[in-house]
Amino acid sequence: MTDIKIGILGGSGLYDMPDLEDRQEHQLSTPYGVPSDSLVSGRIQGIPVVFLARHGRGHRLLPGEVPYQANIYAMKQLGVRYLISFSAVGSLSEEIAPLDMVLPDQYIDMTRQRPNSFFGAGAVAHVALSQPVCPALTSLLADAVQQLPGEEAVKLHQHKTYICIEGPQFSTQAESHWYRSLGAGIIGMTNMPEARLAREAQIAYASLGMVTDYDCWHPKEPHVSADYAISNLLKNAQRAEKIALTAIRLLAQTWPESIAHRALASGLVTPLEAMDSSTRERISLLLK
Ligand SMILES: CSC[C@H]1O[C@H](OP(=O)(O)O)[C@H](O)[C@@H]1O
């Protein structure tokens, strides 16, 4: 067991953190299976950090195949308390253009077939999710985006709702219009159940969406395809790395308290003594 407080999850197009020094690979197994890939730990400006490619290096896992439970549990095994997620997203709003960045603070979860809790099998918890991302970590990420040098500045949108679809197919036009009518600003396939599980693991979670397309609702813009989305994402990959470096530095200056860090204080219903020993062992790590 190590004590790495900061975890980074790289999404589509972000399969490594080139600036990570003193690298070490961790092939972890968890009670929830094996993570998407080895977790790679190291140091950024002397600060311990661990990186995981959500879809695996080589992008081998569909959004619905990503082992979200194992990924978050493995982060917890390494000591992670703050998790920053990077994601490609589509825009559901005219004002949010491709290559802009978005910090969602709400989610609508349309996923259908993903294990979405660490609990069950003799352990019951109901964590609060009214604020599904950590406000302190999200505001720190906003600062990091705003500190990009002038020539690399991007337009940042805050307080948006991310609708998470099951995929792997992109949406139909009827769905895209419907999601707009629900008030969602961006669309993706991965932040749920990731954000739910981070909360259950008492890890502060924030997500930076990098806009790649206008999905398929826009009357004039191209309808999304994977190559279109990834080509736009690659234009932003270097900025993402810079934002991560700044966010890590800011985080290590403050280590903010998070609503997530005490999620199970009020959320755990089954007393540990009432769990059988293997369940207690599995759940105990989440309580740390
Ligand atoms: C290749 S575009 C669609 C793909 O990208 C997003 O993944 P991630 O959040 O890991 O960047 C989206 O959710 C889809 O999985």
Ligand SMILES: Nc1ncnc2[nH]cnc12
């Ligand atoms: N339009 C879109 N729908 C779902 N996931 C996406 N990821 C990037 N663009 C997307």
